[in-house]
Amino acid sequence: MEFKDLKLKDLVQGIKEKQFTSESLVKYCIEQAEKYEHLNAIIEIFDDVLLKAKEIDKKVERGEKLGKLAGIPVAIKDNILYKGKRAGCASKFMQDFVSPYNATLVKKLLDEDAIIFARTNMDEFAMGGSCENSCYGVCKNAIDSDCVAGGSSGGSAVCVSAGICPVAIGTDTGGSIRQPSSFNGVVGIKPTYGTVSRYGIVAFASSTDQASPITKTVEDNKYMLEIIAGKDSLDATSIESDFGASKIKDKYVIGICKQLKEGIEKLEQYSKFKEAIDILEKAGHKIVEVDIEHIKNSLACYYIISPAEATSNLARFDGVKYTTRSKDAKTLEELYIKSRSEGFGKEVQRRIILGNYVLSSGYFDAYYKKAKRVQELLKKEFERAFEKCDVIITPTTAGEAFEIGGKISDPVSMYLEDLFTVPASLAGIPAISVPYSLGKKDLPLGLQFMSAEKTEAVLYDLADKFLKLTKGGK
Numbered sequence: 405m406e407f408k409d410l411k412l413k414d415l416v417q418g419i420k421e422k423q424f425t426s427e428s429l430v431k432y433c434i435e436q437a438e439k440y441e442h443l444n445a446i447i448e449i450f451d452d453v454l455l456k457a458k459e460i461d462k463k464v465e466r467g468e469k470l471g472k473l474a475g476i477p478v479a480i481k482d483n484i485l486y487k488g489k490r491a492g493c494a495s496k497f498m499q500d501f502v503s504p505y506n507a508t509l510v511k512k513l514l515d516e517d518a519i520i521f522a523r524t525n526m527d528e529f530a531m532g533g534s535c536e537n538s539c540y541g542v543c544k545n546a547i548d549s550d551c552v553a554g555g556s557s558g559g560s561a562v563c564v565s566a567g568i569c570p571v572a573i574g575t576d577t578g579g580s581i582r583q584p585s586s587f588n589g590v591v592g593i594k595p596t597y598g599t600v601s602r603y604g605i606v607a608f609a610s611s612t613d614q615a616s617p618i619t620k621t622v623e624d625n626k627y628m629l630e631i632i633a634g635k636d637s638l639d640a641t642s643i644e645s646d647f648g649a650s651k652i653k654d655k656y657v658i659g660i661c662k663q664l665k666e667g668i669e670k671l672e673q674y675s676k677f678k679e680a681i682d683i684l685e686k687a688g689h690k691i692v693e694v695d696i697e698h699i700k701n702s703l704a705c706y707y708i709i710s711p712a713e714a715t716s717n718l719a720r721f722d723g724v725k726y727t728t729r730s731k732d733a734k735t736l737e738e739l740y741i742k743s744r745s746e747g748f749g750k751e752v753q754r755r756i757i758l759g760n761y762v763l764s765s766g767y768f769d770a771y772y773k774k775a776k777r778v779q780e781l782l783k784k785e786f787e788r789a790f791e792k793c794d795v796i797i798t799p800t801t802a803g804e805a806f807e808i809g810g811k812i813s814d815p816v817s818m819y820l821e822d823l824f825t826v827p828a829s830l831a832g833i834p835a836i837s838v839p840y841s842l843g844k845k846d847l848p849l850g851l852q853f854m855s856a857e858k859t860e861a862v863l864y865d866l867a868d869k870f871l872k873l874t875k876g877g878k
């Protein structure tokens with residue numbers, strides 16, 4: 405059995421019980437990274453990983469107390485700060501940025517003796533759904549390298565799927581963990597908003613952004629989330645949660661959203677989705693229809709609210725602070741304009757323009773305020789729906805991974821990638837994507853389960869039950 409076939413808990417136990425060393429595991433991950441270098445999932449393997457692994461091995465030798473992730477390599481997305489290391493958000497603008505402190509989640513990982521292994525490729529500033537908007541070049545799908553990895557956390561999903569690293573951390577604002585997880589056949593969750601501290605994470609839409617784990621199994625995912633979650637005095641939006649453990653049941657009531665039904669029926673994967681529902685029903689879960697009237701407006705709202713926040717969050721990149729400065733600016737205004745024009749890629753510039761437009765006087769009420777109102781209605785509708793059911797089910801994406809270059813010149817078709825993932829983001833509720841079937845090109849398809857806030861335990865439980873019934877969609 406190779407390292408990549410082992411569960412996280414077995415890896416930790418193996419190191420603790422001296423069946424193998426952390427150094428051997430890290431060496432293996434480095435070899436895997438070299439083997440899959442062509443996928444471009446990893447931007448940089450940190451230079452001290454072997455040293456850190458040896459330190460953990462020494463701790464084991466000395467019989468010292470060890471953390472829950474003793475000696476385990478964890479890859480992090482390029483927008484997560486790890487003190488003394490580069491974090492570039494896959495942007496030319498931040499290529500030379502060195503993190504001055506640790507993100508809270510990194511600190512939590514280190515406290516549990518994890519080894520922060522590498523930084524992973526992403527869409528610039530987490531804007532995108534393909535991992536093609538990166539200053540480091542396109543990240544390719546782990547199963548079919550002619551296809552996209554998905555985005556924006558494409559590098560993290562590919563890393564896990566290819567077996568480079570047992571776990572990777574991504575961020576999800578509107579689907580950036582769930583969609584690439586779906587495209588690469590791995591498990592990804594976006595927890596309840598606030599579950600994981602955002603301190604030390606470069607978010608573009610702070611009101612929906614969450615960092616969380618991408619793993620091979622549901623069990624590993626839960627194990628990781630429990631480690632990185634928790635209220636943090638450095639992030640006022642963070643929350644304490646027990647993940648709703650008391651809400652775990654033997655059989656669940658599973659809702660299908662009436663307003664999405666017709667659209668889902670038209671998808672190529674519909675027969676497979678129907679099969680999944682039948683499997684769940686046969687296993688004793690009850691299927692009901694629920695109404696979420698405003699779900700159909702989610703995408704439009706998201707592409708108003710998130711660019712508005714991006715505009716405001718990225719205003720600090722002015723060519724003076726942080727990073728890249730245009731070399732041929734003669735005045736202060738030119739410095740701003742030239743630095744931002746040279747530093748930001750096309751998609752980021754598009755969002756800044758869009759965001760400024762919806763926030764400008766005259767359009768603020770018509771677009772931004774209206775979108776925020778619809779978001780409130782959506783939240784309430786979800787709450788009502790969860791009075792009738794425990795979980796709502798949808799495909800994670802409309803289809804399997806598409807070809808590289810297939811959507812990059814058509815931003816609207818790229819935005820449509822987020823159709824099923826954005827509602828949970830706007831409502832702040834948890835949602836998980838698990839592999840459930842294969843599409844026409846034999847590439848993975850993901851199934852999404854959403855539940856009421858602070859009930860991740862329910863998602864993990866049902867996802868696990870489902871995967872056991874279907875052998876992981878294989």
Ligand code: GLN
Nearest residue numbers: 530532576577578579580
């Ligand atoms: N694809 C979405 C976007 O481009 C989601 C991004 C994300 O979740 N970070 O905005």
